[in-house]
Amino acid sequence: MNWFSFSSPATFYPLAGKLIPLFWVLATLLGVAGLWISFFVAPADAVQGQGYRIIFVHVPASWMSMFIYMVMAAWAAIGLIFNTRLSAMMAQALAPTGALMAFLSLWTGAFWGKPMWGAWWVWDARLTSELILMFLFLGFMALQASIDDARRADKAGAILALVGVVNVPIIYFSVKWWNTLHQGSSVSMTKAPAMAHTMLWGMLLMALCFWMYSIAIALMRVRVIILERESHSDWVKNLKALQS
Amino acid sequence: MIWDSVGNFFAMGGYALYVWSSFGMCALVLIAELVGISMRHQAIVKRLQYEIRAEKFDQEGMK
Numbered sequence: 001m002n003w004f005s006f007s008s009p010a011t012f013y014p015l016a017g018k019l020i021p022l023f024w025v026l027a028t029l030l031g032v033a034g035l036w037i038s039f040f041v042a043p044a045d046a047v048q049g050q051g052y053r054i055i056f057v058h059v060p061a062s063w064m065s066m067f068i069y070m071v072m073a074a075w076a077a078i079g080l081i082f083n084t085r086l087s088a089m090m091a092q093a094l095a096p097t098g099a100l101m102a103f104l105s106l107w108t109g110a111f112w113g114k115p116m117w118g119a120w121w122v123w124d125a126r127l128t129s130e131l132i133l134m135f136l137f138l139g140f141m142a143l144q145a146s147i148d149d150a151r152r153a154d155k156a157g158a159i160l161a162l163v164g165v166v167n168v169p170i171i172y173f174s175v176k177w178w179n180t181l182h183q184g185s186s187v188s189m190t191k192a193p194a195m196a197h198t199m200l201w202g203m204l205l206m207a208l209c210f211w212m213y214s215i216a217i218a219l220m221r222v223r224v225i226i227l228e229r230e231s232h233s234d235w236v237k238n239l240k241a242l243q244s
Numbered sequence: 245m246i247w248d249s250v251g252n253f254f255a256m257g258g259y260a261l262y263v264w265s266s267f268g269m270c271a272l273v274l275i276a277e278l279v280g281i282s283m284r285h286q287a288i289v290k291r292l293q294y295e296i297r298a299e300k301f302d303q304e305g306m307k
Contacts, residue, residue, distance in 0.1 A: 050257030
Protein backbone atom coordinates (compact mmCIF):
# COMPACT_ATOMS: atom_id res chain seq x y z
CA MET A 1 0.00 0.00 0.00
CA ASN A 2 1.34 3.38 -0.98
CA TRP A 3 0.74 5.69 1.97
CA PHE A 4 2.00 8.69 0.06
CA SER A 5 -1.01 8.47 -2.20
CA PHE A 6 -3.06 9.85 0.71
CA SER A 7 -1.09 13.09 0.58
CA SER A 8 -3.08 13.88 -2.56
CA PRO A 9 -6.32 15.72 -1.79
CA ALA A 10 -8.13 13.62 -4.42
CA THR A 11 -7.42 10.37 -2.52
CA PHE A 12 -7.70 11.84 0.94
CA TYR A 13 -11.09 13.47 0.37
CA PRO A 14 -13.11 10.20 0.12
CA LEU A 15 -11.01 8.52 2.84
CA ALA A 16 -11.76 11.37 5.27
CA GLY A 17 -15.44 11.07 4.35
CA LYS A 18 -15.41 7.42 5.43
CA LEU A 19 -13.53 8.09 8.68
CA ILE A 20 -15.71 10.96 9.94
CA PRO A 21 -18.71 8.83 11.07
CA LEU A 22 -16.35 6.48 12.92
CA PHE A 23 -14.89 9.35 14.95
CA TRP A 24 -18.35 10.76 15.67
CA VAL A 25 -19.46 7.39 17.05
CA LEU A 26 -16.36 7.18 19.24
CA ALA A 27 -16.78 10.77 20.46
CA THR A 28 -20.43 10.13 21.35
CA LEU A 29 -19.79 6.87 23.21
CA LEU A 30 -16.84 8.30 25.14
CA GLY A 31 -18.80 11.47 25.88
CA VAL A 32 -21.80 9.61 27.28
CA ALA A 33 -19.58 7.39 29.45
CA GLY A 34 -17.44 10.36 30.51
CA LEU A 35 -20.42 12.53 31.47
CA TRP A 36 -22.00 9.66 33.37
CA ILE A 37 -18.87 9.23 35.48
CA SER A 38 -18.40 13.02 35.81
CA PHE A 39 -21.84 13.55 37.30
CA PHE A 40 -23.05 10.26 38.74
CA VAL A 41 -20.07 8.13 39.73
CA ALA A 42 -17.24 10.45 40.80
CA PRO A 43 -17.71 11.51 44.44
CA ALA A 44 -17.67 15.12 45.68
CA ASP A 45 -14.24 16.56 46.36
CA ALA A 46 -13.15 16.81 50.01
CA VAL A 47 -12.14 20.46 49.65
CA GLN A 48 -14.08 21.85 46.67
CA GLY A 49 -17.35 19.93 47.07
CA GLN A 50 -19.31 19.65 43.81
CA GLY A 51 -17.53 22.67 42.31
CA TYR A 52 -14.52 20.59 41.27
CA ARG A 53 -16.63 18.87 38.55
CA ILE A 54 -15.54 21.65 36.19
CA ILE A 55 -12.30 19.65 35.94
CA PHE A 56 -14.06 17.17 33.62
CA VAL A 57 -14.26 19.77 30.85
CA HIS A 58 -11.48 22.15 31.90
CA VAL A 59 -8.62 19.66 31.73
CA PRO A 60 -9.67 18.01 28.43
CA ALA A 61 -10.13 21.42 26.75
CA SER A 62 -6.74 22.60 28.02
CA TRP A 63 -4.95 19.43 26.95
CA MET A 64 -6.57 19.53 23.51
CA SER A 65 -5.67 23.19 22.98
CA MET A 66 -1.99 22.39 23.52
CA PHE A 67 -2.09 19.08 21.63
CA ILE A 68 -3.90 20.58 18.64
CA TYR A 69 -1.29 23.33 18.52
CA MET A 70 1.51 20.76 18.34
CA VAL A 71 -0.27 18.77 15.61
CA MET A 72 -1.05 21.95 13.69
CA ALA A 73 2.58 23.08 13.87
CA ALA A 74 3.74 19.60 12.77
CA TRP A 75 1.46 19.67 9.71
CA ALA A 76 2.58 23.21 8.96
CA ALA A 77 6.23 22.11 9.14
CA ILE A 78 5.62 19.13 6.85
CA GLY A 79 3.86 21.45 4.41
CA LEU A 80 6.76 23.87 4.53
CA ILE A 81 9.45 21.20 4.06
CA PHE A 82 7.81 18.94 1.46
CA ASN A 83 5.62 21.60 -0.12
CA THR A 84 2.54 19.37 0.11
CA ARG A 85 -0.81 21.10 -0.24
CA LEU A 86 -2.75 18.73 1.97
CA SER A 87 -0.47 19.21 5.02
CA ALA A 88 -1.03 22.94 4.93
CA MET A 89 -4.77 22.37 4.61
CA MET A 90 -4.68 20.09 7.68
CA ALA A 91 -2.95 22.85 9.67
CA GLN A 92 -5.57 25.30 8.48
CA ALA A 93 -8.39 22.92 9.44
CA LEU A 94 -7.06 22.48 12.98
CA ALA A 95 -6.57 26.14 13.90
CA PRO A 96 -10.23 27.12 14.59
CA THR A 97 -10.80 24.02 16.73
CA GLY A 98 -7.60 24.77 18.64
CA ALA A 99 -8.72 28.36 19.21
CA LEU A 100 -12.08 27.14 20.51
CA MET A 101 -10.41 24.64 22.86
CA ALA A 102 -8.15 27.40 24.22
CA PHE A 103 -11.22 29.60 24.68
CA LEU A 104 -13.06 26.80 26.53
CA SER A 105 -10.02 26.24 28.72
CA LEU A 106 -9.98 29.94 29.69
CA TRP A 107 -13.77 30.14 30.09
CA THR A 108 -14.12 27.04 32.29
CA GLY A 109 -10.99 28.15 34.15
CA ALA A 110 -12.60 31.51 34.93
CA PHE A 111 -15.75 29.79 36.19
CA TRP A 112 -13.59 27.57 38.35
CA GLY A 113 -11.29 30.33 39.57
CA LYS A 114 -14.11 32.58 40.71
CA PRO A 115 -15.54 30.30 43.42
CA MET A 116 -12.19 28.78 44.46
CA TRP A 117 -9.74 31.70 44.24
CA GLY A 118 -12.23 34.57 44.35
CA ALA A 119 -11.17 35.94 40.95
CA TRP A 120 -12.33 35.31 37.37
CA TRP A 121 -8.88 36.13 36.08
CA VAL A 122 -5.38 36.67 37.43
CA TRP A 123 -2.24 37.45 35.43
CA ASP A 124 -0.64 34.21 36.49
CA ALA A 125 1.91 32.45 34.26
CA ARG A 126 -0.38 29.50 33.44
CA LEU A 127 -3.39 31.62 32.56
CA THR A 128 -1.40 34.20 30.62
CA SER A 129 0.46 31.62 28.52
CA GLU A 130 -2.85 29.86 27.71
CA LEU A 131 -4.27 33.24 26.63
CA ILE A 132 -1.23 33.69 24.38
CA LEU A 133 -1.93 30.25 22.90
CA MET A 134 -5.44 31.36 21.95
CA PHE A 135 -4.00 34.49 20.31
CA LEU A 136 -1.47 32.34 18.42
CA PHE A 137 -4.34 30.29 16.94
CA LEU A 138 -6.26 33.46 16.09
CA GLY A 139 -3.13 35.09 14.66
CA PHE A 140 -2.47 32.05 12.47
CA MET A 141 -6.04 32.19 11.14
CA ALA A 142 -5.91 35.95 10.57
CA LEU A 143 -2.55 35.77 8.80
CA GLN A 144 -3.74 32.99 6.47
CA ALA A 145 -6.96 34.83 5.73
CA SER A 146 -5.13 38.07 4.94
CA ILE A 147 -2.98 36.63 2.12
CA ASP A 148 -4.81 35.97 -1.14
CA ASP A 149 -2.36 33.53 -2.67
CA ALA A 150 -3.11 30.26 -0.84
CA ARG A 151 0.38 28.79 -1.15
CA ARG A 152 2.02 31.95 0.17
CA ALA A 153 -0.53 32.09 2.99
CA ASP A 154 0.41 28.50 3.89
CA LYS A 155 4.10 29.41 4.13
CA ALA A 156 3.55 32.53 6.22
CA GLY A 157 1.15 30.65 8.52
CA ALA A 158 3.59 27.77 8.89
CA ILE A 159 6.37 30.09 10.08
CA LEU A 160 4.06 31.73 12.61
CA ALA A 161 2.87 28.32 13.84
CA LEU A 162 6.45 27.07 14.24
CA VAL A 163 7.63 30.14 16.13
CA GLY A 164 4.65 29.82 18.47
CA VAL A 165 5.54 26.22 19.41
CA VAL A 166 7.85 27.64 22.09
CA ASN A 167 4.73 28.67 24.03
CA VAL A 168 3.47 25.11 24.56
CA PRO A 169 6.22 23.93 26.96
CA ILE A 170 5.90 27.29 28.70
CA ILE A 171 2.22 26.56 29.39
CA TYR A 172 2.95 23.01 30.47
CA PHE A 173 5.80 23.82 32.86
CA SER A 174 4.54 27.24 33.97
CA VAL A 175 3.17 25.77 37.20
CA LYS A 176 6.66 24.46 38.04
CA TRP A 177 8.80 27.32 36.81
CA TRP A 178 6.86 30.11 38.45
CA ASN A 179 5.00 30.47 41.67
CA THR A 180 1.50 30.36 40.19
CA LEU A 181 -1.94 30.59 41.72
CA HIS A 182 -2.92 27.80 39.34
CA GLN A 183 -2.35 24.43 40.96
CA GLY A 184 0.26 21.96 39.75
CA SER A 185 -0.74 19.05 37.54
CA SER A 186 -2.81 16.31 39.18
CA VAL A 187 -1.81 13.81 36.50
CA SER A 188 1.74 13.36 35.25
CA MET A 189 3.88 10.73 33.58
CA THR A 190 6.19 10.29 36.53
CA LYS A 191 4.01 9.87 39.61
CA ALA A 192 0.74 8.25 40.56
CA PRO A 193 -2.23 10.55 39.93
CA ALA A 194 -3.21 12.64 42.94
CA MET A 195 -6.95 12.00 42.68
CA ALA A 196 -9.62 9.34 43.19
CA HIS A 197 -9.74 6.64 40.51
CA THR A 198 -13.26 7.46 39.39
CA MET A 199 -12.33 11.14 39.01
CA LEU A 200 -9.34 10.17 36.93
CA TRP A 201 -11.42 7.87 34.73
CA GLY A 202 -14.01 10.57 34.16
CA MET A 203 -11.30 13.00 33.14
CA LEU A 204 -9.59 10.55 30.81
CA LEU A 205 -12.85 9.53 29.11
CA MET A 206 -13.80 13.17 28.62
CA ALA A 207 -10.32 13.91 27.25
CA LEU A 208 -10.67 11.03 24.76
CA CYS A 209 -14.12 12.32 23.81
CA PHE A 210 -12.69 15.80 23.10
CA TRP A 211 -9.90 14.16 21.15
CA MET A 212 -12.24 12.14 18.92
CA TYR A 213 -14.46 15.21 18.50
CA SER A 214 -11.46 17.25 17.38
CA ILE A 215 -10.45 14.63 14.81
CA ALA A 216 -14.00 14.37 13.44
CA ILE A 217 -14.47 18.12 13.21
CA ALA A 218 -10.99 18.72 11.72
CA LEU A 219 -11.64 16.08 9.05
CA MET A 220 -14.96 17.72 8.23
CA ARG A 221 -13.28 21.11 7.96
CA VAL A 222 -10.40 19.82 5.86
CA ARG A 223 -12.90 18.37 3.39
CA VAL A 224 -14.54 21.78 3.04
CA ILE A 225 -11.13 23.43 2.59
CA ILE A 226 -10.21 20.85 -0.07
CA LEU A 227 -13.39 21.59 -2.03
CA GLU A 228 -12.85 25.34 -1.69
CA ARG A 229 -9.23 25.27 -2.74
CA GLU A 230 -9.35 22.52 -5.39
CA SER A 231 -12.61 23.66 -6.92
CA HIS A 232 -11.06 24.03 -10.38
CA SER A 233 -9.58 20.53 -10.58
CA ASP A 234 -11.21 17.79 -12.62
CA TRP A 235 -11.58 15.32 -9.76
CA VAL A 236 -13.70 17.79 -7.81
CA LYS A 237 -15.87 18.47 -10.85
CA ASN A 238 -16.37 14.72 -11.29
CA LEU A 239 -17.43 14.08 -7.67
CA LYS A 240 -20.78 12.30 -7.56
CA ALA A 241 -22.11 14.52 -4.79
CA LEU A 242 -21.70 17.56 -7.01
CA GLN A 243 -23.61 16.29 -10.04
CA SER A 244 -27.15 17.51 -10.28
CA MET B 245 -26.39 7.14 43.75
CA ILE B 246 -24.65 10.30 44.94
CA TRP B 247 -27.64 12.65 44.48
CA ASP B 248 -30.75 12.25 46.61
CA SER B 249 -32.95 14.45 44.40
CA VAL B 250 -33.08 16.08 40.99
CA GLY B 251 -33.02 19.50 42.65
CA ASN B 252 -29.84 18.61 44.49
CA PHE B 253 -28.25 17.53 41.23
CA PHE B 254 -28.99 20.86 39.56
CA ALA B 255 -27.91 22.82 42.65
CA MET B 256 -24.42 21.22 42.44
CA GLY B 257 -23.81 21.83 46.13
CA GLY B 258 -24.11 25.59 45.65
CA TYR B 259 -21.83 25.69 42.61
CA ALA B 260 -24.65 25.53 40.04
CA LEU B 261 -23.70 28.81 38.30
CA TYR B 262 -20.06 27.77 37.84
CA VAL B 263 -20.52 24.12 36.94
CA TRP B 264 -23.41 24.67 34.50
CA SER B 265 -21.81 27.73 32.89
CA SER B 266 -18.71 25.64 32.20
CA PHE B 267 -20.47 22.57 30.82
CA GLY B 268 -23.07 24.71 29.02
CA MET B 269 -20.48 26.80 27.21
CA CYS B 270 -18.62 23.64 26.14
CA ALA B 271 -21.82 22.13 24.71
CA LEU B 272 -22.70 25.40 23.00
CA VAL B 273 -19.27 25.88 21.41
CA LEU B 274 -18.93 22.29 20.20
CA ILE B 275 -22.44 22.26 18.67
CA ALA B 276 -21.95 25.71 17.10
CA GLU B 277 -18.71 24.57 15.50
CA LEU B 278 -20.41 21.51 14.01
CA VAL B 279 -23.32 23.59 12.67
CA GLY B 280 -20.90 26.18 11.27
CA ILE B 281 -18.91 23.59 9.35
CA SER B 282 -22.03 21.89 8.02
CA MET B 283 -23.26 25.24 6.69
CA ARG B 284 -19.88 25.98 5.11
CA HIS B 285 -19.94 22.53 3.50
CA GLN B 286 -23.41 23.06 2.08
CA ALA B 287 -22.42 26.48 0.74
CA ILE B 288 -19.39 25.16 -1.18
CA VAL B 289 -21.32 22.15 -2.50
CA LYS B 290 -24.11 24.42 -3.77
CA ARG B 291 -21.63 26.80 -5.39
CA LEU B 292 -19.77 23.95 -7.11
CA GLN B 293 -23.00 22.30 -8.31
CA TYR B 294 -24.02 25.62 -9.81
CA GLU B 295 -20.64 26.12 -11.50
CA ILE B 296 -20.61 22.57 -12.90
CA ARG B 297 -24.09 23.00 -14.30
CA ALA B 298 -23.15 26.35 -15.82
CA GLU B 299 -20.09 24.82 -17.44
CA LYS B 300 -22.08 21.92 -18.92
CA PHE B 301 -24.62 24.39 -20.21
CA ASP B 302 -21.81 26.37 -21.87
CA GLN B 303 -20.36 23.31 -23.58
CA GLU B 304 -23.54 21.68 -24.72
CA GLY B 305 -25.46 24.81 -25.49
CA MET B 306 -29.19 24.96 -25.10
CA LYS B 307 -30.86 21.72 -26.06
